[in-house]
Amino acid sequence: MSDKPKNLAAVELGKLGGRAGGQARAATLSPERRVRIARQAALKRWAKRGAESTRKRLGGKRHPTELEARIIATATRMFADRGFHTMTMRDVAREARVGLSTIYLFFADKRDLYVRCSIALAERYAQKQRYVMEQVQEGPERVYAFTYAYCRIQSDPAFPKLIHRQLLDKDMGVLKPLAEGIFLRQFVELSKSAALIVGKDKADFVTFAIFATGFGLIRLSPLSEHIGVSLPISGSPDAIAIGTLSLLFPAVDWQEISSSLDHRLGAAYSQ
Numbered sequence: 001m002s003d004k005p006k007n008l009a010a011v012e013l014g015k016l017g018g019r020a021g022g023q024a025r026a027a028t029l030s031p032e033r034r035v036r037i038a039r040q041a042a043l044k045r046w047a048k049r050g051a052e053s054t055r056k057r058l059g060g061k062r063h064p065t066e067l068e069a070r071i072i073a074t075a076t077r078m079f080a081d082r083g084f085h086t087m088t089m090r091d092v093a094r095e096a097r098v099g100l101s102t103i104y105l106f107f108a109d110k111r112d113l114y115v116r117c118s119i120a121l122a123e124r125y126a127q128k129q130r131y132v133m134e135q136v137q138e139g140p141e142r143v144y145a146f147t148y149a150y151c152r153i154q155s156d157p158a159f160p161k162l163i164h165r166q167l168l169d170k171d172m173g174v175l176k177p178l179a180e181g182i183f184l185r186q187f188v189e190l191s192k193s194a195a196l197i198v199g200k201d202k203a204d205f206v207t208f209a210i211f212a213t214g215f216g217l218i219r220l221s222p223l224s225e226h227i228g229v230s231l232p233i234s235g236s237p238d239a240i241a242i243g244t245l246s247l248l249f250p251a252v253d254w255q256e257i258s259s260s261l262d263h264r265l266g267a268a269y270s271q
Helices: 008-017 022-027 031-045 051-057 066-082 089-096 100-106 110-134 140-155 158-169 172-198 200-224 237-248 254-270
Strands: none
Touching (some): 066 089, 066 110, 089 100, 089 110, 110 140, 140 172, 140 237, 140 254, 172 200, 237 254
């Protein structure tokens, strides 16, 4: 028999999930206690894989580790395919091929995981958007680059399934960090370029209209054929960007701007 000391945190966690009454014993503990036990066990298990550096980051904002990023990517795909209520943390652990305790090392509960997936997806597109806008000068070109990037975001099936649920429910737990951490920067940058076309007094309104029009055209265009409406645009992001901006800035030749930026914008999204 081995004299190797037992990992007491792992033993305690095992009791919670054991086959013989584990769920009943787990039910007697508070969610906070279960999370604490899970984190302790996971930190021990992943000690050889950089858990010490992870522990230092638990108390504040941190960049995702490779393992954490893999869990987020897996969960994002699952939330988009199955929705929030039809999956469990155990499902995510199984799909990501990690232990359940490892999931709780990084995420307090399913709600926390869902929020992190939503923010990570939005931030990934925001990085692309910032890169695209940096390739062009202030004014119409930057307005088009932003709108094109925004339509690319809205065309991703995963994004609306994660974000739009929060919009419908007015879930500020997700919407507030998205608004303050990502969309505020985008709005300010876009408004500055819009002001060069329509003036400062109308810039904020027009900027908001770009968000709303692009969103509506992408989300509602599938309904057009069922109500007998022929839209003058296709479902591609560049076509919707041109259609959106032509409605709001009819004096600008957006088709010409699109053609001049096509190579640079396409290259940004092929990376």
